[in-house]
Amino acid sequence: MSSDSVVTHVVAALAVVVAASHALGALARRIGQPPVVGQLFAGIALGPSLLGLVPGSVHETLFPTEIQPILNALAQVALVFFLFAVGYELDLGMLRGQRSVTTVSVSGFVLPMLLGAAIVLLLPGPFAAANGDRPTDLTFLLYMAIALSVTAVPVLASIIKDQGLAGTRPGTVAMASAGVIDALSWPVLAVVLVGGVHGSAREWAVKAVLLVVYVLLMLFAVRPLMARWIGRPGTPVSRQVPVAVTVALASAWATNALGLHVIFGALLAGVIMPRRPDGAPDGRLLRPLQDTGGLLLPMFFAVSGMAVVLDGLRSSDLLLLAVIIAAAVVGKVAAGAFAARAGRLPWRESLLIGVLLNTRGLTELIVLNVGLQAGVIGPRLYALLVVMALVTTAAAGPMIRLLRHPADPLPAPREGSRTGGGTPEIWSGPETVPGPAPAGPVPDPSAGGEPAPRA
Numbered sequence: 001m002s003s004d005s006v007v008t009h010v011v012a013a014l015a016v017v018v019a020a021s022h023a024l025g026a027l028a029r030r031i032g033q034p035p036v037v038g039q040l041f042a043g044i045a046l047g048p049s050l051l052g053l054v055p056g057s058v059h060e061t062l063f064p065t066e067i068q069p070i071l072n073a074l075a076q077v078a079l080v081f082f083l084f085a086v087g088y089e090l091d092l093g094m095l096r097g098q099r100s101v102t103t104v105s106v107s108g109f110v111l112p113m114l115l116g117a118a119i120v121l122l123l124p125g126p127f128a129a130a131n132g133d134r135p136t137d138l139t140f141l142l143y144m145a146i147a148l149s150v151t152a153v154p155v156l157a158s159i160i161k162d163q164g165l166a167g168t169r170p171g172t173v174a175m176a177s178a179g180v181i182d183a184l185s186w187p188v189l190a191v192v193l194v195g196g197v198h199g200s201a202r203e204w205a206v207k208a209v210l211l212v213v214y215v216l217l218m219l220f221a222v223r224p225l226m227a228r229w230i231g232r233p234g235t236p237v238s239r240q241v242p243v244a245v246t247v248a249l250a251s252a253w254a255t256n257a258l259g260l261h262v263i264f265g266a267l268l269a270g271v272i273m274p275r276r277p278d279g280a281p282d283g284r285l286l287r288p289l290q291d292t293g294g295l296l297l298p299m300f301f302a303v304s305g306m307a308v309v310l311d312g313l314r315s316s317d318l319l320l321l322a323v324i325i326a327a328a329v330v331g332k333v334a335a336g337a338f339a340a341r342a343g344r345l346p347w348r349e350s351l352l353i354g355v356l357l358n359t360r361g362l363t364e365l366i367v368l369n370v371g372l373q374a375g376v377i378g379p380r381l382y383a384l385l386v387v388m389a390l391v392t393t394a395a396a397g398p399m400i401r402l403l404r405h406p407a408d409p410l411p412a413p414r415e416g417s418r419t420g421g422g423t424p425e426i427w428s429g430p431e432t433v434p435g436p437a438p439a440g441p442v443p444d445p446s447a448g449g450e451p452a453p454r455a
Contacts, residue, residue: 001066009067014074014299016062020046021298032397034155034162036361037390039298043305044386063306075300077249079366080266081293082300084248086153087270088281088289090183100173100343105180107339108357109149112331116148117141119327126320132378142192143376147367147385148328150185151178155361155393163400165356170349173340174356182363186267189367193260193374207259214254218272222247227274230285237284244273244285261370304365307372308383321384328392332358348403355399364389 001009020042028038045051051059063071120127124136127144134140156178165171194207226247230240248269255265276282336354341347368385371377377385 001064006066006070009062009064010070013063013067013071013302017042017046017298017302018295021301029162033394034158034359034361034396036152036155036158036301037394039301040305040365040386040390042298043301043303044308044310045305046302047306047308049308049310071299072303074296075303076252076262078293078296078300079263080248080252081245081289082297082362083263083266083366084244084270084273085286085289085293086182087267088273088275088286090179090271100340100345101176101180103343104173104177104336104339104353104357105184107335108151108177108332109181109184111335112149112328113145115327115331116145119323120144123320123323126316127381130317130320130378130384131381134376134378139192140376142188143371146185146189146192147364147371148324148331149181150360150363150367151181151332151357152359152361152363152393153178153182154363156356156359159359159396159400160356163397163404165352165400169345170352170356173345174336174353177336177353178357178359181357185367186264189370190260190264192376193370194258210258211255211260214258215268218251218268222251223272223274226272230274230282237288240282240285241288244269244289247273248289261373263366263370300365300369304369304386307369307379308386309379310383312380313383314380317380317384321387324384324388325391328360328388329358329395332392352400352403355396355403358392358399359396360389361393364393 021039024038024042024045025035026038028041029035046059046063048059051062120136120141127136127140128134131140153175156175160166160171160175190211194204194211226243229235229243248266251265251269252262253265255268256262273281273285333351333354336357337347337350340350340353345353365386368377368382368389372379372382
């Protein structure tokens with residue numbers, strides 16, 4: 001295939017992917033689901049499992065093998081921008097004085113991890129069979145533990161807004177806890193990848209030392225330089241954004257060269273990015289990166305969905321899928337509910353927190369793609385885990401409506417939405433430019449009382 005032909009196919013594929021992702025994302029929102037559910041289904045529909053069934057080799061014509069590396073590269077760039085923004089917005093200072101958030105975070109991280117490891121130990125045979133006879137070793141055990149422990153912060157933010165839970169105790173505790181859970185999950189996933197499936201102790205030690213050196217350079221060399229550059233009086237945002245993009249891409253390259261994944265470098269680049277004097281991220285710098293990532297993210301959903309091969313599943317895999325979904329739901333809902341109840345929250349609010357933490361969506365897809373690329377999981381188990389992510393995310397809306405008290409206010413119409421259900425809608429958290437923190441501390445729900453109204 002000539003270079004001109006490759007460009008033609010890539011442009012056509014982008015048009016199809018963006019259109020399908022936007023359309024099915026909007027349809028998902030119309031039926032009360034997060035757009036990510038429709039967007040992922042669009043990727044599955046464009047893959048060999050569905051589009052491949054259409055006669056005339058439509059799938060091979062739209063997505064020939066020659067353009068797959070380009071589509072995957074675009075998906076990785078989208079993740080770099082996405083994780084950079086996630087790291088830039090990450091603020092663990094919310095934990096100060098928040099006993100309920102700390103309890104729910106730890107419980108919502110540890111219990112699902114234990115259940116993920118437990119089902120592997122109890123069912124090594126079915127997992128090995130579904131995973132292409134890969135060994136159920138410590139690497140795989142830790143990976144499955146992480147796969148069941150993550151919560152998708154951007155999708156959760158969208159659900160909290162759509163369900164009218166913004167500013168409520170359940171919404172506040174769940175959102176803060178989800179951020180902490182994901183912050184705990186990434187280092188464990190990094191340990192899994194640094195060790196590698198076949199990595200020796202010496203290789204593990206070398207990678208670990210290089211990783212520590214890299215983190216120290218980012219914290220004590222790159223961060224001060226970035227602060228000096230961005231803090232220069234009169235520096236326009238048009239000069240800040242290219243520098244931030246360069247740091248994010250270079251950091252992603254560094255972690256990928258260390259045997260990790262581009263997501264870790266992008267996440268750390270966002271964490272070390274200097275903030276405004278009030279501690280909030282600079283919306284002028286954040287918004288262009290969010291918009292760019294939102295435009296490219298359909299390619300990530302497409303690549304993720306195309307890797308799902310449903311016709312390769314067997315009847316025994318369906319039983320394993322039921323076990324995985326049960327462990328995922330019980331781990332998150334029970335952990336969140338009992339931890340919140342231990343903080344003296346009412347049972348209905350506690351259950352609501354557990355249901356919110358059970359939202360996986362985009363973050364789960366990132367973890368699954370990392371595992372598939374690293375060879376920790378194979379195509380069959382990957383398909384099962386993607387279905388688990390879809391089911392747990394899609395179940396959030398109906399379960400929230402079931403737990404909603406009749407006296408609770410209904411969700412207000414979303415005004416000024418930038419996307420109307422398109423791909424950037426997953427960025428629902430920072431839909432407006434982040435402003436200063438609300439006056440006064442957020443009260444600890446464990447101490448009783450209602451949260452203070454936010455201006």
